[in-house]
Amino acid sequence: MNATPTMMSDSQLDGELPSRGHVAMFALIAAEAAIFAIFVVAYIFDLGKSLTGPLPKDVLAVPIFYTICLLSSSVTIHVAGHALGQGKIGGFRTWWFATIVLGALFLYGTAQEWHRLIYQEGLTISTNLFGTTYYSLVGLHGFHVLVGLICLSAVMAFTLFGDIQPQHTYRIDVLSLYWHFVDVVWIVVFTVVYIIGR
Amino acid sequence: MIPTFAQADVHYLSPTNIFAPASTPADTIFGLSIFVLAVTATIFVVVFSLLLYAVVRFRKRADDDGREPPQVYGSNQVELAWTVIPILIVVALFMATARVIASVQKAAQPPNAIEVIAIGHQFWWEYRYPALQVVTANELHVPVSDPAHPTPTFIKLLSADTDHSFWIPRLAGKTDLIPNRINHTWIDPHETGLYLGQCAQYCGTQHAKMLLRVYVQSREEFDRWIQEQSQVAHIGDTASEGQHIFETTACINCHAIGGTVADGRFGPDLSHLMSRDTIAAGAAPNTPENLRRWIRNPDDIKPGSRMPAMELSDRELDAVTAYLTTLR
């Protein structure tokens, strides 16, 4: 039996009822926000409770450049979606690629920082409470960036095959919502870890 | 030497009846509970009667004409009434409750209070009286408290491993023992006697047999008990073989006997073992037969307890038991 892959049209009250994709993505974001909130609470609760070093102010370096990369990728993904809506496939392709590059740069920055923390500062997830809460919170976020990048790359592949058309603006919009969420989470994590917690 | 239950227990259905308070915290809770029960019982009677009435009065009769009854969609006044009245009830209950919380949790510790540190272990209780230089296990002794001149016992609650809970229903509500956290409770029993309870937070295999025994004694008896407990162990001369086995086997890794080389802290302090009525946190009466049985294989009495079977021969068992039975 074939599952019906066609979009079921929303009811005749089109325009009165919200769109399925957006509602579902907001719902998913709410659930994810709940998970992140608990990791943030754990981070804040455990501040100052490590029995041994290293401590945040000793080893953390504020990742300004990589943060700018990630936050700019929200701008580029927005521009890409806008371009697609206006039928500019070429523009969409460029800005979408820029988004992926910026996101990948952010992940690279995280990897670099972790490498330094582990091999030079001796901070691992099991070193102390700070290590535990830091790696789990930043890691959870990084994991969500990675998942987002995989989805963005899939769309990139479709674009290169010429399969993305203006009628897909809606789906691109829904996916962008996820990417924006990932950025907002980073703003929270950044504030808690690098500003409040140091 | 087992003190008999206070005779009054017979009338209370159970030695752990929460409605038979014998100490101020339990008394205060009892007072609140009567108020709460009265309010909830009243609500129950009213609503239950209305439900019963509705079910009977508005049942479909046998001679029903099949027409639908008048459709009533709602009534703002009625909704308001049964919103406001419950809110008022909640306010009353809340105020009564808040007052009791404060009176129990914020009770000041008077200077003459007995201070005890209770440390929960899997599956036994360690008691220390820091000011009185006493370390013991499983059977807590406190002086009786005269309401006119109270001598309460304030207990600090710690844990050496997982979560436990200290619950003697007739004396106070339960308070948990949580590792890396200091909790507090207090009791001021008004009558002498033996009060029972048990651990009330699941802590592992033998949670069920982590029993509590609190001996409330007259001031003289309590002072005498403290005196005996604070001395080093009295070891009989006849027990040297048992003592030798005890001190050269792994026993001393876990157990302490005052005045000897044994100073392990993982298991109960045995300096005055024979002053206790029970062993293994109340799991069995303290008799030489049970002692021997316990040492031979603790899982026989309390399967899953943390003490391993020491693989002693019969002769060694007899010797060690003889040694331990001299520790008064």
Place this chain on the structure above:
Amino acid sequence: MSTDSIALPRPQEASRALVDSLHDWVTTVDHKRLGVLYILFALFFLLVGGIEATIMRIQLIRPQNDFVSPQVFNRMFTMHGTTMIFFVAMPVMFGFANYLVPLMIGARDMAFPRLNAFSFWLSALGGILLYFSLVGANGLYGAGNAPDVGWFAYAPLTSQTFSRGHSTDFWTLAVLISGFGSIGTAINILTTILCLRCPGMKLGKMPLFAWLNLVMAALVLIAIGPLTAAQIMLTLDRYLGAHFFDTQAGGSAVIWMHFFWIFGHPEVYILVIPAFAFVSEIIPVFSRKAMFGYPVMVAATVAIGFLSTAVWAHHMFTVGLSSNANTFFVLSTMAIGVPTGIKIFNWLATMWGGKIHFQTPMLFCIAFLFQFLIAGLTGIMLSAAPFDWQLGNSYFVVAHFHYVIVGGILFALFGAFYYWFPKMTGKMYSETLGKLHFWLFVLGFHLTFDFMHIPGFLGMPRRIYTYELGRGWDTWNLIVTIGVFFQALSILTFVGNLVWHCFKGEAAGSDPWDAWTLEWTTSSPPPVYNFAAVPTVRSRRPLWDLKHPDDPDWKYE
């Protein structure tokens, strides 16, 4: 694919057709079939969880009993709680929501049929994984490696130090995976209700069943996250040496409790709100009156949803929180009693002045009202924190929550089974057997759970595999255990009634109860596409309007 989408295959068809039929069921994305799959899955685990409970009750029938060892008993209460909450109560509610919500709002299916199927199979995997623990390492003798840390798995009992081996990990993984399934279903329910309503069905016109499942879905989205987070943290502690709950490294046992109960309290509302939904559909139909105070019912449910996120520490009154914290949670917990009571009054007012028909669905709903009242009142007792310092963690609490879950939720669920069985199967069950089930279960339920309060008053803590002589608990435990056998008998009657009549019952027709919501306009069972034409509604009771054209609801709403 056949047009009668959920009729079971006729026995005389060739076995090839049976394979095809099974294949259809396994690959289905149809909300009705997935609903039935969820419900059958839940029924299976209900029996398993019931056996676990029976084992415990036999062990506790007298003091110092040795029917099972302490190790086995501890696994039993852990598995019983975990199974009943995650693999019975949640799936069965998702099953009914899946089946009924699209039908009630005039939609063709859920918003995301494939996500629907994926979510179901995730939950199924979770259930299988939990029970795989029995054979995971040591095999069945001694109940294998089943988790024994309690369904709320307090730290640090769950650390590697105190829980060696993998039993705790089976618990963590099974619940984690099914949690993802729950989030998927919640997204689906929420999106379906918000986006797929038929013309005319504004939010204020949809059945209360839809409203209440909407609130439930929203709660799932907020509440499962904290549990997922806590379980990830626990697994990091156990395998990567993290220290979240490692009290020897400065970590906190209490923070596990906070995280767990931030999930755990909304969870019980996730379970009970769909039960309210059943009752809100059945009572009006069998009283022959519209629901009294529909807008207030909606508002009260939304209030309950919000408040339920602010009461969690009433599970932690004995943990040594400050008196200010305890006092706050007393207030919030007592406050949630107000909208809950309002709902009881509105159901009462619906029956008031009506013509009550006492068929099996209504019998169960009436019992629900009496029993949920009592459950709520024992909850008020527990909300008075000092009283909870005595009653908490005792058999009083066990009695209270079973009164809610069995006396409330399960009774409402039985009502729902009987009410919608004709719609789902096209057949009518036996009313006599239904009533027999009801009265047997009432007897068994009250024998067990009324008397269970008493050992709580007399100082009996929970989760103990045996108890001492001379505590005064013996007689009550005996009576509690006896009730179990009546419940078991009644469940057998229930299963027999439904299974037999699924095959051999009389045709029920599309609207056997003379009801008023859209699912009763379709055939029984509904065609795979639900509605041949998209319905248009003007009121909360579209069928009432059709049946009473002279006196339609939309004139009064």
